[in-house]
Amino acid sequence: QSAAANNLAWAYVQGGGNLDVALSLAQKAKQVQPNFVNATDTLGWIQYKKGLYSSAVPLLQECVTKAPQSPIYHYHLGMALLATGDRAKSRDQLEAALRLKLAGADAENARKALSR
Numbered sequence: 001q002s003a004a005a006n007n008l009a010w011a012y013v014q015g016g017g018n019l020d021v022a023l024s025l026a027q028k029a030k031q032v033q034p035n036f037v038n039a040t041d042t043l044g045w046i047q048y049k050k051g052l053y054s055s056a057v058p059l060l061q062e063c064v065t066k067a068p069q070s071p072i073y074h075y076h077l078g079m080a081l082l083a084t085g086d087r088a089k090s091r092d093q094l095e096a097a098l099r100l101k102l103a104g105a106d107a108e109n110a111r112k113a114l115s116r
Contacts, residue, residue: 002033010042013049022046037066037073045076053083064093071100075110082113 006029012022023046029039044059060077067073078093094110102110 002029002036002039005029005032006036006039006042009046013042013046019046019050023050037063040066041073041076044080048076048080048083051083053080056080057084069100071097071102072106074100075102075106078110079113 005025009022009025009029012018012025023043026039026043026046029036030043033039040059041063044056044063047053047056047059057077057080060073060080063070063073064077074093074097078090078097081093082090091114094114097110098107098114
């Protein structure tokens with residue numbers, strides 16, 4: 001149930017769907033399975049997408065702490081930190097994401113953010 005709610009929330013985010021619905025699904029997934037790192041990441045990323053940067057950062061930091069080899073978690077945290085104005089920590093996270101082989105559009109976005 002938690003994974004299904006998380007996957008549906010992620011589909012809303014990726015497909016440009018309603019972020020309020022996605023947020024509700026992600027909150028449910030996190031509540032049902034608080035240690036499910038994918039749900040934590042989804043919840044944090046939705047908060048980032050909604051402009052709730054200071055709420056997103058601790059969730060995304062939790063993901064990096066629990067799964068430090070995940071490039072996507074470093075990328076998400078880096079983007080949220082950049083949005084809060086913490087350029088130094090953002091740079092560290094985005095560089096880590098690229099070192100860990102972040103790919104595709106996310107890698108392109110990370111490189112663009114680093115070049116600014």
